[in-house]
Amino acid sequence: MSRPPLPPFDFAAAVQKARMAEDAWNSRDPERVSLAYTPDSQWRNRAEFLTGREEIVAFLTRKWHRELDYRLIKEVWAHAGARIAVRFVYEWRDDGDQWFRSHGNENWEFDAAGLMSRRHASINDVRIRPEDRKFHWPLGRRPDDHPGLSELGL
Template sequence: MKPPPDSRAPLPPFTLDSAKMKVRLAEDAWNSRDPQRVILTCTRDSVWRNRVEFPVGREAIRAFLQRKWAREIDYRLLKELWVHDGCRIAVRIAYEWHDDAGQWFRSYGCENWDFDRHGLVRARFASINDKPIPAAERLMHWPLGRRPDDHPGLSALGL
């Protein structure tokens, strides 16, 4: 049976390798800072909790991401698989960004994802904290966009 055109491989149930692949694909989508690319990985009625915002559905998620990336300038993100089971994946995250005054931050957190059978995110729950950092303490220096394969991940950076 062929998956529908809006499915997103790899599909659940996840193995260790397919969960790691799903995490990297999600990291790549977020590092594109393209809301359209991210929302196409979600069900049309996807439910999110991100800090104090609770967007539901692709259009609300798109608006959330547009606000986020307008505020979080030069955003670079790392995601690392924490655990997986069936249709769920939990990740640790860290990302660096600066505000319009030039203050750099490192944001730390975790995300829990629940996927439908087509590999689309039907629920995403994120808990994130921001730490102001001097620019000299930044660890994520690749050009904007996809993290290079040889750039260290969270554990290798001691995060």
């Protein structure tokens, strides 16, 4: 299975790869998201370590049961060869209607077929008031005309 664009990444390909990842995560479909990763993909997400698609699906299922109304924006920070670094922000609420803005950085490494073989994520959560939210599009893919992180001052 091949998942273009393939490494080595130029800036345009890195941006395309990041937007593809953003779109998949905004679907909140763990099975769909897992297909972008190698069957033995290695993850570090905060303090949790995962291996393989099965663990990724279980993790994302738990995540989106806890993080409601999830909306994400990713932005490429750097790229070289088969690696891409992104920063991201997502907004979500818990089941008590407390809103959060989560800020993070990810380091990605891809195999020759364009599947992500390694993902390292560091994330910090900040409580926000509902009126301070910046991500208001309907659940799902961020509209093309919605500002990105830099334009939003995040």
